[in-house]
Amino acid sequence: MAQLHPMKLTEVLAERGLSLESQANGEAPKEIQDREIKKEPTPRANYLRNIYFDTLSSLDVQESYWYTRAATEHDGEVPIMRRAYGLKSVFQHLDTPIWPHELLVGAKAGFYRGSAPLPWLTESFFMDKDSDLYKAALATGAESSAEVSHFGAGGGNVTKSFGNVVSVGGKYGVRREIVPAMHRLAYAWAGKSVEDVGRKYEQMVPEYKIKENIMKSVVSNFDSGFTIPQGREVMNYYYVLEYGFDGLIDFCEKRAGEVAGEAGGDGISGMDRLYYYKSMAELCRGLSAWFDNYGREADRLLTCTEDETSRAELSEISERMHRIAHEKPKTFKDALQAIYLLHLAELNEDAMSGLSPGRIGQVLYPYFEQDIEAGRLTEAEAEEWNELYRVKMTCIDAFACTGVVGGVLSGNTFNNVCIGGLDREGKSAANRLEMLILEAGIKCQTTQPTLSLLYDEATPEEFLLKCMECVKTGAGYPAIMNNRIGMEFIQNQYQHEGMTVRESRAWSVGGCLETSPGTWMPLHHGGKLYWIPGGSGQPTSVGVHFLNNPKILELTLNNGFDKRTGLQVFEPHNRTFDTFDDLVDQYKKYYEKSVEVLNKCMNIQHDVWRKFTPSMVNSLLKPNCLERGLGIAQKGYRYNATFNIECCGMCNQINSFAAIKKLVYDDHKYTLDQLKDALDHNFGYKTSKEVGSESLKDQEKRDDDDGRYDEIHADCLRAPKYGNDEPYVDDMLYDWEHWFCEDMPHKFESLYAEPLYVCQMSVSTHGPEGAVTAATADGRLEGTTFADASMSAYPGTDTHGQYALFESATGWDHSMSQNSQMNLKIHPSATKGVEGSRKLLDLTRAYMRKGGFHIQYNIVDSRVLKKAQAHPENYRTLLIRVAGFTQYWVEIGKPIQDEVIARTEYESI
Amino acid sequence: MCKHSDCANYIPIDVAKGICHANGDITVQIDTPTCPKFTPGFKCKFCSHYQAGEQNMGTCTGFEDKFWAFADNGAKNCEKFERGAAEKVEA
Numbered sequence A: 001m002a003q004l005h006p007m008k009l010t011e012v013l014a015e016r017g018l019s020l021e022s023q024a025n026g027e028a029p030k031e032i033q034d035r036e037i038k039k040e041p042t043p044r045a046n047y048l049r050n051i052y053f054d055t056l057s058s059l060d061v062q063e064s065y066w067y068t069r070a071a072t073e074h075d076g077e078v079p080i081m082r083r084a085y086g087l088k089s090v091f092q093h094l095d096t097p098i099w100p101h102e103l104l105v106g107a108k109a110g111f112y113r114g115s116a117p118l119p120w121l122t123e124s125f126f127m128d129k130d131s132d133l134y135k136a137a138l139a140t141g142a143e144s145s146a147e148v149s150h151f152g153a154g155g156g157n158v159t160k161s162f163g164n165v166v167s168v169g170g171k172y173g174v175r176r177e178i179v180p181a182m183h184r185l186a187y188a189w190a191g192k193s194v195e196d197v198g199r200k201y202e203q204m205v206p207e208y209k210i211k212e213n214i215m216k217s218v219v220s221n222f223d224s225g226f227t228i229p230q231g232r233e234v235m236n237y238y239y240v241l242e243y244g245f246d247g248l249i250d251f252c253e254k255r256a257g258e259v260a261g262e263a264g265g266d267g268i269s270g271m272d273r274l275y276y277y278k279s280m281a282e283l284c285r286g287l288s289a290w291f292d293n294y295g296r297e298a299d300r301l302l303t304c305t306e307d308e309t310s311r312a313e314l315s316e317i318s319e320r321m322h323r324i325a326h327e328k329p330k331t332f333k334d335a336l337q338a339i340y341l342l343h344l345a346e347l348n349e350d351a352m353s354g355l356s357p358g359r360i361g362q363v364l365y366p367y368f369e370q371d372i373e374a375g376r377l378t379e380a381e382a383e384e385w386n387e388l389y390r391v392k393m394t395c396i397d398a399f400a401c402t403g404v405v406g407g408v409l410s411g412n413t414f415n416n417v418c419i420g421g422l423d424r425e426g427k428s429a430a431n432r433l434e435m436l437i438l439e440a441g442i443k444c445q446t447t448q449p450t451l452s453l454l455y456d457e458a459t460p461e462e463f464l465l466k467c468m469e470c471v472k473t474g475a476g477y478p479a480i481m482n483n484r485i486g487m488e489f490i491q492n493q494y495q496h497e498g499m500t501v502r503e504s505r506a507w508s509v510g511g512c513l514e515t516s517p518g519t520w521m522p523l524h525h526g527g528k529l530y531w532i533p534g535g536s537g538q539p540t541s542v543g544v545h546f547l548n549n550p551k552i553l554e555l556t557l558n559n560g561f562d563k564r565t566g567l568q569v570f571e572p573h574n575r576t577f578d579t580f581d582d583l584v585d586q587y588k589k590y591y592e593k594s595v596e597v598l599n600k601c602m603n604i605q606h607d608v609w610r611k612f613t614p615s616m617v618n619s620l621l622k623p624n625c626l627e628r629g630l631g632i633a634q635k636g637y638r639y640n641a642t643f644n645i646e647c648c649g650m651c652n653q654i655n656s657f658a659a660i661k662k663l664v665y666d667d668h669k670y671t672l673d674q675l676k677d678a679l680d681h682n683f684g685y686k687t688s689k690e691v692g693s694e695s696l697k698d699q700e701k702r703d704d705d706d707g708r709y710d711e712i713h714a715d716c717l718r719a720p721k722y723g724n725d726e727p728y729v730d731d732m733l734y735d736w737e738h739w740f741c742e743d744m745p746h747k748f749e750s751l752y753a754e755p756l757y758v759c760q761m762s763v764s765t766h767g768p769e770g771a772v773t774a775a776t777a778d779g780r781l782e783g784t785t786f787a788d789a790s791m792s793a794y795p796g797t798d799t800h801g802q803y804a805l806f807e808s809a810t811g812w813d814h815s816m817s818q819n820s821q822m823n824l825k826i827h828p829s830a831t832k833g834v835e836g837s838r839k840l841l842d843l844t845r846a847y848m849r850k851g852g853f854h855i856q857y858n859i860v861d862s863r864v865l866k867k868a869q870a871h872p873e874n875y876r877t878l879l880i881r882v883a884g885f886t887q888y889w890v891e892i893g894k895p896i897q898d899e900v901i902a903r904t905e906y907e908s909i
Numbered sequence B: 001m002c003k004h005s006d007c008a009n010y011i012p013i014d015v016a017k018g019i020c021h022a023n024g025d026i027t028v029q030i031d032t033p034t035c036p037k038f039t040p041g042f043k044c045k046f047c048s049h050y051q052a053g054e055q056n057m058g059t060c061t062g063f064e065d066k067f068w069a070f071a072d073n074g075a076k077n078c079e080k081f082e083r084g085a086a087e088k089v090e091a
């Protein structure tokens, strides 16, 4: 009988015995299986988490207002002082709400899940589509990735306006009555923001036009200097824990007096030290007032609260906040409260994602140990405070443009807490408090903070099994990072800045996977000295953002021309590619050109940023700025070689390389022109735009398709694929890794005249970058999502089991790169019971011992995900691991949901 | 016309709703009628230094330098906030 509907890709593949929803190592049980481990949070944490579940992402312009007002009043000041006055005013004036039953207080803005526009950084994207500011940004390609980015329609995303609530950027809600003020604030910075000034100067790069085309064709995902210029780094809370704000203010004032008028040796940065210390003193005064205002709010609530328990809790909050506004913390609760507010303070100084608390179980351990010993704290209390911390961290929202928040971050903010690793002396650093952090992560499942285990051979078995128990809840955390590989990367990258083996043990993960340098700091508490780890580098993952590897291959095949946009992105190469090596050679030339142009433009953007709106809270907290009296602009940080080059779609790129080499150059079954013709015609399928979906399983044949591309498509799909321990394709990956990690980045220099390195994780960019890319020679169809991560196989193509995948993934030195990423989906029945936990640990160990850097698991029955997609209203709390982060299912866009469903599900280990 | 979000007993959750501390910490939707316990909260529009202008914006004369302000700006932590005539606005 004739087809009555267009034939779906799934049906075509089924006819050929292929599937998009692959199971490997057996079959899933007939009955849908739920996750094995389920525990409940404390009633207090549950109450507060339930508020979150019903909270909309909300915009507040209080911060925008007070910063603008203070900066205007101090116009003409030394820039860093002007910025300090702006931030001081923000912290002095922000609303300080306290919600019922809270013990741990603090909010980024005046809402439970609030954030604020920062128009001094960028102002175009939150304007009306017909405003001149928005149109100007559109012309530069700054909004191109936003056009192909998606938010989940559920959860707290305000994707549409309603009543008196206006949707901004596809995710945030703002009250209609404050929209005029928001626009006025944006226009106050027009022509003066980092975005606008940076744009003016980057146009002076001779090849700026190429950069613009790169952005418009989404060869790169977004600009660096004005979108999320900080983050992907590890916090350091040490100075406030050691000295308190009063101590820091005294220190800064004293040092300002000492350095005033002194040339400082180099004749350049001498007076910068004066302004630095004065600005830090002002900033500390603002932060101190902010802490104090929470005490005042508790005092106010006490006047209108009758319930005795609530009154006692408010009194405790009041006492603590008034005290730690000046003095250093004395207890575990003080210290956790202080680091939470410091974290928010840092988040409030810039648009940011991936700001990681770091190894806080080790930072807070001195307080925990002494409080438990003195009977001031019970383990149950410590665990509840960790649950409350989880809820509070989950309430953090980042306000940035749609292309970044939707297309890259999937609405996530990536606050990574690391556990395990080694201490300063090289022994296991895992401790009892970290066991409680894991338990809190099991009981109070939330997206933030995500957890990462720094796996080391010295990590105790009991600790590792507790991690496996946590993974089995299906929350996706902890991810497992290889401590040895992380340390080696850190030593290589920062050796010239003084990195030692001992110091490299203090490393931690910024954002989802960004290996970041750390330092051991001497904390004095209760008469004892503790060496605590903390971040000591500049923000990482700044520089060249997410080069679209398959797209660059498409442009190579098409003489530099992008058919989707009609732009000649690169100079035509006019080569015919007589050999496969010719093709790869040209590919690398275009790749290098992209890096060269983007690096220059991003250096300019970041230079404007460091001159106008440099990090302040960050440079107060990171060594060695305070000691040196130098901020980020003067390389006051201990480690400054943090700019990188990110990529996306590597698996599809390598698989495409393999298909081209095999079908065109080795087997001579097709000419390159025949292959290009098939790709141009999307193998006879409709475009994703015509289908209205970027998900592979929705793709369907053209109505007029005559089957002429069926055979070539089948051959492309059957060509060797990464992930099966097949040297034909794996060797191409290793060659590529060597060039990508070692040969190419060292040709370029960051703004700080430091060497670049590479970063290999997709976050969510495999959705939008796939959306703009034509069909690829591996058989993937036009517009569809790429494989996630960098070491994961393309869904359904890893058919030889996990160990074959591990062989493919580990034939190169992972420490050459800031990271690599491996996502595995495993059916819950495969990890059941203690035996299942041990199997999961063995599997993890096998990958670590082979030299893999990172692995993470989704322990889930894919059928649950399909049900959740059909009935999101019943799955508000469902968590899923995407690519380096855990997110609520309902808050991610459909293309990424489909990709997670389609990932190969391993039925056994 | 005042809203729940203008009330001193209101604790904001998001742009649509908040918690009423005077009525047992219940959830209230901003754009629904207020109750008899309404008490003006802390916003520029309730400050004697605020001079209303157009589009919900006006002028703040509370500091040394005059500057524009907007009616719904939270003022709980403004050191110059002084409760003004707008306090008499009916709920």
Ligand code: SF4
Pocket (backbone or CB within 6 Å): B003, B004, B005, B007, B008, B009, B010, B019, B020, B021, B022, B023, B028, B034, B035, B036, B037, B038, B039
């Ligand atoms: S108006 Fe009434 S219900 Fe609304 S917040 Fe005030 S006291 Fe509560």
Ligand code: SF4
Pocket (backbone or CB within 6 Å): B043, B044, B047, B048, B049, B050, B059, B060, B061, B062, B063, B069, B073, B075, B078, B079, B080, B081, B082
């Ligand atoms: S003094 Fe403060 S509260 Fe009063 S109008 Fe000015 S900014 Fe608003």
